Amino acid sequence: MAIKKTEIIGTRIICEIESSNLVKTEYDTETKKMIAEFKNGSLYEYEDVPHSTYAGLRLSESQGKYFNIEISKKFKYKKVEK
Secondary structure, rough: OHHHHEEOOOOOOEEEEEOOOOOEEEEEEOOOOOOEOOOOOOEEEEEEOOHHHHHHHHHHHOOOHHHHHHOOOOOEEEOOOO
């Protein structure tokens, strides 16, 4: 499990992830919104994610495990359409 690619576009940090469940994350440093894309194609937007939490996800040894413990059930989220 690892970050395969990171791209910064304006206030957004986009990371491609090699994980059993996650494919990509996108984080906006201004709005503190994070979008997670899963292998099944679904997208979820998480609100008010602190930058330190997102940095923890990026630096974690297992992004999938970190996501499940520190993000998935702790922040308000909604499914978004592609």
